[in-house]
Amino acid sequence: MSLWRQIRYGLRALSNRAAADRDAIDEVAHYVELTVASLVARGIPPEEARRMAQMEIGNATVLREEVRSQGWESSVEALHADLRYALRRLRAAPAFTAVTLLTLSLGIGGTTAIFSAVNRVLFESLPYPNANRIAMIAEVASSGARNPGTFGMYEGLRERSRSFESMAVLKPWQPTITGTEQSERLHGQRVSASYFHVLGVRPALGRDLLAGDDVRQGPPVVVISDALWRRRFAADASIVGRRVSLDDDLYEIVGVLPRQFENVLAPDAELWAPLQYDMSNQRAWGHHLRTIGRLDAGVSMDQATRDVSAAGRAVLDQQHPVTYDPNTRFAVVSLREELTRAVKPAMLAILAAVIVVLVIACVNVTNLLLARGVERRAEFALRAALGAGGGRLVRQLLTESLVLAILGGAAGMFIAAAGVRALVALSPPGLPRAADIGVDAPMFLFALGITTLIGVSLGVVPALQAVRSDPQRDLQGGSRRTAGRRRTARSALVVAEVALALILLVTSGLLLRSLRHLFAVPIGFDSSHLLTVQVQVSGRRFGADSTTHRFFDQTLHAVRDVPGVTSAAFTSQLPMSGDLDEYGTAFEATVTQPAASYSAYRYAVSPRYLETMGIRLVRGRLLDEGDRADAPRVALISESLARLRFGSESPIGRSVTIGGGPGSAPFMIVGVVGDVRQVSLALVQTEAVYTTATQWRWADNAISLVIRTRGNAEALIPAVRQAIRSVDRDQPIVRVATMDDLVARSAAERRFALTLFEAFAFAALVLAAAGIYGVLATSVAERTREIGVRSALGASQLSILALVARQGMTLALAGSTIGLIGALGASRAISALLFGVSPLDPATYAGVVALMLAVASAATWIPAWRAARVDPATTLRSE
Amino acid sequence: MDEPNTDVIQGTLDMLILKTLSLEPMHGFGIARRIEQISRGVFKVNPGSLLTAFQRLERAGWLDSEWRQSENARRAKFYSLTRAGRKQLDVETEDWTRRSAAVARLLRAEA
Numbered sequence: 001m002s003l004w005r006q007i008r009y010g011l012r013a014l015s016n017r018a019a020a021d022r023d024a025i026d027e028v029a030h031y032v033e034l035t036v037a038s039l040v041a042r043g044i045p046p047e048e049a050r051r052m053a054q055m056e057i058g059n060a061t062v063l064r065e066e067v068r069s070q071g072w073e074s075s076v077e078a079l080h081a082d083l084r085y086a087l088r089r090l091r092a093a094p095a096f097t098a099v100t101l102l103t104l105s106l107g108i109g110g111t112t113a114i115f116s117a118v119n120r121v122l123f124e125s126l127p128y129p130n131a132n133r134i135a136m137i138a139e140v141a142s143s144g145a146r147n148p149g150t151f152g153m154y155e156g157l158r159e160r161s162r163s164f165e166s167m168a169v170l171k172p173w174q175p176t177i178t179g180t181e182q183s184e185r186l187h188g189q190r191v192s193a194s195y196f197h198v199l200g201v202r203p204a205l206g207r208d209l210l211a212g213d214d215v216r217q218g219p220p221v222v223v224i225s226d227a228l229w230r231r232r233f234a235a236d237a238s239i240v241g242r243r244v245s246l247d248d249d250l251y252e253i254v255g256v257l258p259r260q261f262e263n264v265l266a267p268d269a270e271l272w273a274p275l276q277y278d279m280s281n282q283r284a285w286g287h288h289l290r291t292i293g294r295l296d297a298g299v300s301m302d303q304a305t306r307d308v309s310a311a312g313r314a315v316l317d318q319q320h321p322v323t324y325d326p327n328t329r330f331a332v333v334s335l336r337e338e339l340t341r342a343v344k345p346a347m348l349a350i351l352a353a354v355i356v357v358l359v360i361a362c363v364n365v366t367n368l369l370l371a372r373g374v375e376r377r378a379e380f381a382l383r384a385a386l387g388a389g390g391g392r393l394v395r396q397l398l399t400e401s402l403v404l405a406i407l408g409g410a411a412g413m414f415i416a417a418a419g420v421r422a423l424v425a426l427s428p429p430g431l432p433r434a435a436d437i438g439v440d441a442p443m444f445l446f447a448l449g450i451t452t453l454i455g456v457s458l459g460v461v462p463a464l465q466a467v468r469s470d471p472q473r474d475l476q477g478g479s480r481r482t483a484g485r486r487r488t489a490r491s492a493l494v495v496a497e498v499a500l501a502l503i504l505l506v507t508s509g510l511l512l513r514s515l516r517h518l519f520a521v522p523i524g525f526d527s528s529h530l531l532t533v534q535v536q537v538s539g540r541r542f543g544a545d546s547t548t549h550r551f552f553d554q555t556l557h558a559v560r561d562v563p564g565v566t567s568a569a570f571t572s573q574l575p576m577s578g579d580l581d582e583y584g585t586a587f588e589a590t591v592t593q594p595a596a597s598y599s600a601y602r603y604a605v606s607p608r609y610l611e612t613m614g615i616r617l618v619r620g621r622l623l624d625e626g627d628r629a630d631a632p633r634v635a636l637i638s639e640s641l642a643r644l645r646f647g648s649e650s651p652i653g654r655s656v657t658i659g660g661g662p663g664s665a666p667f668m669i670v671g672v673v674g675d676v677r678q679v680s681l682a683l684v685q686t687e688a689v690y691t692t693a694t695q696w697r698w699a700d701n702a703i704s705l706v707i708r709t710r711g712n713a714e715a716l717i718p719a720v721r722q723a724i725r726s727v728d729r730d731q732p733i734v735r736v737a738t739m740d741d742l743v744a745r746s747a748a749e750r751r752f753a754l755t756l757f758e759a760f761a762f763a764a765l766v767l768a769a770a771g772i773y774g775v776l777a778t779s780v781a782e783r784t785r786e787i788g789v790r791s792a793l794g795a796s797q798l799s800i801l802a803l804v805a806r807q808g809m810t811l812a813l814a815g816s817t818i819g820l821i822g823a824l825g826a827s828r829a830i831s832a833l834l835f836g837v838s839p840l841d842p843a844t845y846a847g848v849v850a851l852m853l854a855v856a857s858a859a860t861w862i863p864a865w866r867a868a869r870v871d872p873a874t875t876l877r878s879e
Numbered sequence: 880m881d882e883p884n885t886d887v888i889q890g891t892l893d894m895l896i897l898k899t900l901s902l903e904p905m906h907g908f909g910i911a912r913r914i915e916q917i918s919r920g921v922f923k924v925n926p927g928s929l930l931t932a933f934q935r936l937e938r939a940g941w942l943d944s945e946w947r948q949s950e951n952a953r954r955a956k957f958y959s960l961t962r963a964g965r966k967q968l969d970v971e972t973e974d975w976t977r978r979s980a981a982v983a984r985l986l987r988a989e990a
Contacts, residue, residue: 005940023946027907027956030949031926034908057926067930 010073017077024067028060082399089400093372097404099770100368104408104455106763107361108447109415114354114756116416116440117423118347121433126336127262129200130294135301136338137167137291137308141599142327145685147582149291150323151277152284154192156315157291163304163332167293168192169275170265175246176538176732177232185732186228186246188271189263195272196223196257198294203255205229206240213254214274221274222246223255225263228270246273247538264339264433265290285321286659287582292335304332323584323659325599343428345832346753352829353507353760356500357767358447363493363500364767365454369401370490371778373461394460401459405452416444426755428748490775491811497771498815499822501764502852506823507830508757509844510837515754517836518747524676524686525575526614530739531713532574533559533720536702536732545699551728552693552703556606558723559705564716567708569609572693573601574704575678576742577735585637585689586657587645588666600641600687601678602658604696610636610673612708618642620652620671629694635667638688642672658689659697667691680746682835702734713738753833765852768815769859776808776863787867788875797868804867808860809853816849823848885923887914892924892932894975897941897960897968904959906949907933933958941967 013020032053039049057063068074090097125131137157139147154169161167170191177184189195193214202208203223213221222244224233233239243250251273263269277284295304312330333341340347380393416439424437535555542548552570559568573579586597603609607623618639627634635656642651655666667689675686693700709716717736724733744751780787787800827839837844887895899905899913911924933956936942941964949955960968 006938009938023956026954027930028926030906030953030955031908031911031930033953035926038908038912063927063930066927067934 006072010076014073014076020068024064028057028064028067032057032060078395079399082396083403085396086400086403090403096368096372099774100365100404101408101411103361103364103368103767103770104404104451105411105415107358107365108409108412108444108451109419110760110763111354111358111447112412112416112439112444113419113423114350115443116420117427117437118351119440119443120437122340122344122347124433126264126339127260130297131200131336132334133165133295133297133299134198134200134335135293135295135304135332136335137293138331138333138338139287139312140329140331141325142329143325143599143685145599145683147325147328147599148287148580149289150285150287150321151279151289152319152321153312153315154289154291155284156319157308157311160311160314161304161307163295163299163307164293165296166194166197167291168195168198169289169291170195171275171289172266172269173271173273174536174538174732174734175271175273176730178245178248178730184232185734186270187266187268188222188273189266189269190275191272192275195292198292200294201257201261204258205237206253206255208255209272209274214276216276216278218274218276220249220251221254222251223257223272224253225257225270226259226261229256246271248540262433264335265292267433285319285323287323293332295332301332301334305330308332321584322586322597322657322664325584325597339433343749345830346749349507349830349833350753350756352826353504353757356504357760357763358450360497360500360764360767362451362454363497364771365451367490367493367497367771367774369455369459370461371774374778374782390464394464397459398456401455402452405448405455408451409448412448413439413444426752428745428752490778494768494771494775494811495815495818497764497768498812498852498856499819501761501768502816502819502848503822503826504757504761504764505848505852506819506845507826508754508761509848510827510830510834510839510841511750511754511757513837513841513844514833514835515747515750518681518750521677521681521836523575523681523743524615524674527576527739527743529709529711529713530613531705531707531709531716531720531736532577532739532742533705533707533724533736534574534577534702534734535570535705535724536734538701538732542701548699548701549694551731552606552699554727555724556705558727559707559720562707562716562719562723564710564719565707566710567608567612568705569606569612570693570703570705571606571609572604572696572700572703573678574706574742575676576680576739576746577704577737579704580679583659583689585641585687588655590654592649593645596645598641598644598687600638600658600689603688603690604693604700605690607692609706610690612706613676615676616674618672618674619650620669622671622673623690623692627692627695631695633665633667633691633695634670636671636673636690637669638675638686639672640675641687641689644687656689658691664697667695681743682747682750704735706739713740750833750835765855768852769855772808772811772856773859773862775811776804776860777866779807780804780863780867783867784870784875787870788872791870792872800870801864801868804864805857805860808856808864812853812856812860816852819852820845820849885921887922887924887928891975892928893936894968894971895922895924896929896932896936896958897964897971900942900958900960901965901968904945904957906955906957910958936964939967940964 035053035056036046036049039052040046044052126134128134137149139149139153141147149169151169154167158164158167168191170189173188173190175186175188177186191209193209193211196202196208204226206223209221209223213219224239229235229239233242236242239253239256242253244253245251293304295301309330312328316324316326316328337344383393384390420437420439535552537548537551542551556568556570559565573581581602582599583602584597585600587593587595589595605623607625607627610617610622620636623634623636635658637651637656645651646654651669651672654669656669657664657666673690676688677683677686678688679685693703705720707713707716707720721733721736724731787803790803791797791800823845824840827834831839895914896910899910899917905913907926907930911926911929914922914924933942933944937944937958941961942958943961945957945959946954947957949957
């Protein structure tokens, strides 16, 4: 009953504050009046009676407040008042509020977004049971390049190595599904039966692939993903046993994978069929498979590497496959590391950069709050003098700090969410597991917590000072004191900020110059006005090579007829596209040199390919229509391969054998052509051989058309698609892209890192400038009187300007010096991301220092100018 | 020259208010006056303590209040005892009687 009354009374007072106030006022006034009346009744003159009543009752306002402060609602009212006051104070200082909120939200949001991505990509373990035991088996050629595995080596390793519970090989597979619905080209994988066992995943419906499925001429079976099951088969629970048509063959669906299954080795894959490897057609030693394995419990990656190396060496010694560099090394690497190998240096550098930004943000908030504390000393002294207790002042300031933190945190949350989305959108194609990066809640709380802690601990400083110090002195004005020590602390913080910003600027400057250098690299062909389209043949109709050749030939002619196309050709392997087809090239002994073999990219091309691409002819001739299947077999080699094998001698007329095994007759070298970057602009590996597609031993079932256009290459895409469909509407178009896009994409990781570094460096520069400005502005405000006295004593405006400017530039120079030292270390740490630029590139360092000093002088100018305009008469009179 | 102490004994103000109101509803000044008169000037009530005590007792459910015209035609807040207040008065009176008797006994024994 009494609790209920408490709530009711409290709510009534809260909901009608005016009435509650009036009641208290009336009650007190009535009391005073009756007291006076009773005194008058005793014969005391009214004047005297009024005075006596006042003595007895004390301050009526205080009494009213005491009456009103009974009950719980008064603390709600106090909080409400604090909040309103805090918001009013923050509105009254819009510059401070805006800068603080911006700093907080950028610091919190940026750090959270980056950390969320980095954590997901680099550190979180893969979504499989005992994922740390899943490894990739890599082959490293003596040049240091990684080669894809071969089926022959997989068989050999499986037989000889003792470290693995199971092993599997896999390759991409893009079947076209046909049937009642619209036909669709799907992404899938051809895998060993043990693939899902290696990953530790079991189908949710039906069965896994079995060893009996994975044999030549084995049953056509397929396991599908949950997504495909829902999209194409309406989540039919009785799907197992149903037949689907893939590339004109009927496959039986034997299993559906669980919904949460994530296929990190090929994120787009939706169906898996047994590899059913054909050992008969000499492809057993072709490098086009990836090999993974699940280690036995307790076996380390190092142990497995030693084991696999010994086994692999034994295989090579026994079989001497010609496609293998005899000095091939083997490495067993955890799958997570292997997947993130390419992006790791960039990700770690980005993480480090964003942490620097967070530190700068913290420093800036510290500085802002310290400066504001100084400005508000008089305000707090006044409030203390009027009777506000220390606890009350601390509570007021805590409220202000928390309001800032909450607003900053909310804005930071938006920035984090937007940042994560932007990261996913911007992320280079090679970024694994990027699709479902989400905001990392613990990191957000950490960033929010650390900035709030700083805000709260620094926010109460002015209140404590006000309580401790002598209010009279503070009220008389801040200008008389020198705030020496606190200014030193703030100056040190600004120096730190400048130093950190400089480090970020230097590193992003180096990245920018790297990217410039990279795009200046001679790519070996003309990438402008070049459209590329990958076309594939699938299905039984293309059983014979001649059918395939005819289809590609017809397609080529159809494309050449498209208006706007100046020339067109095709190749089995397209530069910058991610295609990777390397073969051993064997050369016979000559008078001066013993027989030798080298690894080289193999291109099976249509006759006009080199002309269409604009690849330079160095000597000899190019391929032409006469180099048909029944003509003598001829090949072109790249300049680098010619130099590697023949030095300054002419290779024309010599013979080269490409790949090994039966049927690998030699080709005669008829020409040498310019080097082409195959993998990326940065990778200097250009050894290559070119033959015509018809002279190659088999028909590749996927080719890339290269189409030189008169105008914008992109504009021709619909017409080209139409032309290809007109030849055979069932053959899938796999990939359409302009060559310029492919080139840009090959530098995507560097560009990604650069974009983020530029953003961080810019943020750091702005924050450092804000820091310098803040310290100087406060310092000028504090020293107004001193400056007034100086100019009254005859100091010129210029000398006062110089006084402040010197102070600002000293900070900037000190920070830059320290920053340069830090940048020397930081640039070495990102050397993996640099290209053609020394980590000590003097131009970058000089440019960055100049930029920093320019920004610092701009930040110095406003306070210095304000100081120079101080009017001595006004200042001195105001004291 | 020392003035005699006219402070209300600590902890008894609530009881004195309840007792005074057990006779008839009254406003704040009236209650203060009544306590002063009946105690023959031994106790003089502090207005601050009195007015805040009303808030507390009302919240506790022992008093009700009502705005009425007072004798000088002003709006005045009149307090009256609730049933719970009457019970509380009994409890406090008994407690006080017991304790003051004990104090009186102690003082006699000392003499």
